[in-house]
Amino acid sequence: MTKPTPKRAWGQAIQNRDEQFEMKRQVVLRTAARTYSDRGFHETTLADIADELNISKPTLYYYFKNKDEILFECHRLGIEAITDGDTPMPPAGTCTGRERLEEFLRRYVRMVLDDFGTCLVMTGTNALEPKNRGRVIEGRRKIDQMLRDILQEGVRDGTLDCPDPKMTAMFVFGAMNWLPRWYHHDGGLSVDALSARLIAFVMRAIAADRCDR
Amino acid sequence: MTKPTPKRAWGQAIQNRDEQFEMKRQVVLRTAARTYSDRGFHETTLADIADELNISKPTLYYYFKNKDEILFECHRLGIEAITDGDTPMPPAGTCTGRERLEEFLRRYVRMVLDDFGTCLVMTGTNALEPKNRGRVIEGRRKIDQMLRDILQEGVRDGTLDCPDPKMTAMFVFGAMNWLPRWYHHDGGLSVDALSARLIAFVMRAIAADRCDR
């Protein structure tokens, strides 16, 4: 659950003023995301986060409006990690549903094992103020829909065979969202190896040609 | 996530003194488990629980030592629901690993969609005091082991075919532990139907004769 922490100090690189500001914001967010995931949102005090960065509590308020905003930003970054990944998902139609499914699972696993993704699935949205809460829920809904669409696409083009795409999606999300609770980055198993195993498991369950071995 | 609440009043049935005491304890626990699951442990105040039962906060302290103990009892009941179910699991050897797996999954799904089981998988153990925390973790470890053993048994007797029972167990637990987050008792899908779907999904993935259809 906790990645090997770089443990970089607070103000390191001396760059442009705005970049420095944005960089420090990021450092706070990463630290917060980790701590929220480990101990839970309500069990984490702002003093905890500040201490971990060797800064004071008011300094946090120089970079963020309040505790909620920090959590919201973590969730937002987690969601963006899939929806607007660095390389976009291959659009529907360019390859089989099964191939798109594999790609989606690979991305999602990577995302959910990154600090922000982990935070997204480990901490509830209850703490967020209504407006931000709604945005997060909407984001997650879109991701849900993405997987459902892919499954249906695979059923249509004959590369997948699952009786109930909606429910199947939930089972698969469950398996993936649970990863941060037991997978440790320091073990012998790499994220890529893990996602390969998970993909194999899912494919055996729903790939149309699942009698291959 | 929230079952149709009976909403029974506080002191209803007039029975033996001790039974009454124990019954009221149970009512508190069920209410607490539901609220903890819905809103989260830290988001739930003792006043919330008390209000829901139309009693006062100090009354809770007449039945329980503190907030932690209430949570612990919920977890304990959740764990017992599988380990010491009303009818014991068929012992290893009396049937195939695959059959035992089906039975285990059926039980686990039922448990995890009951108030206490839901509470067990929805709320973290961080809040518990060290001693109780250890007991809960131990309980969950035993349940983990149970599934792993069943999987290995199935591999041995040839009814199951999964390359890595440990990891497979985690995937399956993930899918099941995620159920309370999306399944609603008031929908058209019964718990039994749901567990049948989940079992079908898992069996397609790891049953040795998974080419049946």
Place this chain on the structure above:
DNA sequence: CATTTTGTTGACCCATGGGTCGAACAGCAA
């Protein structure tokens, strides 16, 4: 009815922790 035991409560205590404020301090330009 008196008295003890069992249940219940309003009112209170107080540690925790989110959030604020004004002072201080850095760097930099004129």
Place this chain on the structure above:
DNA sequence: TTGCTGTTCGACCCATGGGTCAACAAAATG
């Protein structure tokens, strides 16, 4: 040196909520 702006912090405020207590109500007991 003087000011200006961006950054940091010690000290403080105060609402929340877990937990307590003494008093009161309600059965049981005799």
